[in-house]
Amino acid sequence: xxxxxxxxxxxxxxxxxxxxxxxxxxxxxxxxxxxxxxxxxxxxxxxxxxxxxxxxxxxxxxxxxxxxxxxxxxxxxxxxxxxxxxxxxxxxxxxxxxxxxxxxxxxxxxxxxxxxxxxxxxxxxxxxxxxxxxxxxxxxxxxxxxxxxxxxxxxxxxxxxxxxxxxxxxxxxxxxxxxxxxxxxxxxxxxxxx
Amino acid sequence: xxxxxxxxxxxxxxxxxxxxxxxxxxxxxxxxxxxxxxxxxxxxxxxxxxxxxxxxxxxxxxxxxxxxxxxxxxxxxxxxxxxxxxxxxxxxxxxxxxxxxxxxxxxxxxxxxxxxxxxxxxxxxxxxxxxxxxxxxxxxxxxxxxxxxxxxxxxxxxxxxxxxxxxxxxxxxxxxxxxxxxxxxxxx
Numbered sequence: 002x003x004x005x006x007x008x009x010x011x012x013x014x015x016x017x018x019x020x021x022x023x024x025x026x027x028x029x030x031x032x033x034x035x036x037x038x039x040x041x042x043x044x045x046x047x048x049x050x051x052x053x054x055x056x057x058x059x060x061x062x063x064x065x066x067x068x069x070x071x072x073x074x075x076x077x078x079x080x081x082x083x084x085x086x087x088x089x090x091x092x093x094x095x096x097x098x099x100x101x102x103x104x105x106x107x108x109x110x111x112x113x114x115x116x117x118x119x120x121x122x123x124x125x126x127x128x129x130x131x132x133x134x135x136x137x138x139x140x141x142x143x144x145x146x147x148x149x150x151x152x153x154x155x156x157x158x159x160x161x162x163x164x165x166x167x168x169x170x171x172x173x174x175x176x177x178x179x180x181x182x183x184x185x186x187x188x189x190x191x192x193x194x195x
Numbered sequence: 196x197x198x199x200x201x202x203x204x205x206x207x208x209x210x211x212x213x214x215x216x217x218x219x220x221x222x223x224x225x226x227x228x229x230x231x232x233x234x235x236x237x238x239x240x241x242x243x244x245x246x247x248x249x250x251x252x253x254x255x256x257x258x259x260x261x262x263x264x265x266x267x268x269x270x271x272x273x274x275x276x277x278x279x280x281x282x283x284x285x286x287x288x289x290x291x292x293x294x295x296x297x298x299x300x301x302x303x304x305x306x307x308x309x310x311x312x313x314x315x316x317x318x319x320x321x322x323x324x325x326x327x328x329x330x331x332x333x334x335x336x337x338x339x340x341x342x343x344x345x346x347x348x349x350x351x352x353x354x355x356x357x358x359x360x361x362x363x364x365x366x367x368x369x370x371x372x373x374x375x376x377x378x379x380x381x382x383x
Contacts, residue, residue: 082329089307089331096332176233 026066026073029158029192033060037159037191040079048180054086054095061111063192065158067148070118075126077188079109099175106134114138126162133171139164141188151193159191199267202376203366208267211260212371216349218253219294222246223346247305248315254298261291270377273365286352293345300341303327303334 031038041055061077082103084095096103113128126141141162148158164186168174198205204212229242272280305312306322307330313319327333359367366377373380 090304093304093329093331093335176235178235 026064026069027156027158028064028195029062030195031059031061031063031077032157032191032193037157039189040077041187041189042184043187044177044184045180047178052086054084056080056083057085058083061190063160063190065148065192070116070124073116073124073126074113075116075128075190076112077110077190081107081109081132100173102133106132109133111139111141124160130164130166132166133173135171137170139166143188156194157191158194159189162188162190196374199270200376201268201271202378203270203370203374205267205374207263208260209371209374211256211263215253215256215260215294218249218256219345219349222249222253223342225249226342244313244316247301247312250298250301251312251314251320254294257291257294257298270370273359273363273367273377275359275363275365283355286348286355289348290345290352293341293348297338297341297345300334300338304331304338307331307334 038059039055040059041053043051043053046052056079058080059077061075063075064073066072081101082096084092084101084103086092086095095101098105109130109132111128111130113126115127117125117127119125122144124143124145126143127138128141129136130139131137141164143160143162146159146161149156151157165183166186167183168177169182196205197207199208225242225246229238229246232239232242272283275283302312302320303325307327309322309324311319311321356368356371359365360369366380369375369380370377
């Protein structure tokens with residue numbers, strides 16, 4: 002066996018290895034430990050301003066295949082009692098049975114069914130979202146913010162996603178006024194490759 | 196006749212009793228009503244503010260009442276079996292505890308974020324930093340159950356007073372309406 006033959010063999014092996022790894026979806030854990038992720042919501046107050054809040058506790062993971070986005074998937078579980086709108090008495094109200102009813106429904110969850118890439122590179126993540134005891138299919142519009150090595154020997158990828166929910170679809174019918182029937186969710190997700 | 200004597204209650208005790216009783220029933224009704232108000236109700240903000248203000252005033256009256264009780268003679272209990280005497284005394288102590296606990300738990304709801312408590316939009320009672328997790332929720336739940344306990348015991352207390360008046364024909368109810376010595380109170 003001459004040296005050049007060995008070189009070519011190694012190269013082929015390396016290429017094979019590379020191509021298989023790059024085509025398989027990589028698995029990521031959402032970095033909730035270092036909290037490089039957030040689940041935010043906004044809803045209009047009387048139609049005059051945006052009220053913003055977020056869920057402090059959640060967890061999730063995703064797999065991402067840059068070459069074949071349809072191989073990707075994501076699932077997130079939210080602790081509904083961790084709702085925080087920066088006002089204790091409002092949060093108490095949001096946790097009550099007039100809104101999230103967190104005693105009865107302590108978690109909300111999203112699980113993707115399909116991921117499709119649009120021409121501009123953004124993603125449409127279709128999946129089941131369960132909230133307040135109701136499960137519905139929703140679409141999250143997501144874009145990749147970036148990915149790459151982190152300075153500590155790991156590899157990360159991050160996404161932004163948004164979706165809009167009609168509260169009444171989930172059985173939350175407290176009258177917040179005609180301008181406040183929908184809530185916008187914005188997810189900022191950074192995953193650490195496992 | 197302002198002070199209590201072993202023979203009966205004085206006017207201060209009588210007025211405190213009825214004004215606080217009236218206030219507590221009002222606060223209960225206001226509280227039950229206000230939590231059901233919708234966002235578009237004009238009382239949505241006013242009712243809780245009034246509840247807080249009246250609550251603070253009631254607690255101040257109650258604190259004065261504790262002091263008044265400690266510095267005044269307690270009228271002799273009406274003749275009845277020891278078990279009922281004990282029950283009556285226990286319920287009275289319970290009222291003192293419940294009103295104070297209601298005041299503290301209510302205060303902890305509204306000051307959960309270290310905002311002062313506003314009394315009639317004039318006086319601000321500063322918040323004490325407890326830093327409890329979900330303080331407003333926890334204090335709210337406690338406040339709710341304390342309030343129901345108070346109202347149920349107040350109902351029992353009222354029924355007992357009427358039973359004393361109509362069945363035992365004793366001075367229990369009348370001595371809370373007049374300062375006449377309870378020995379002179381007799382009716383058929």
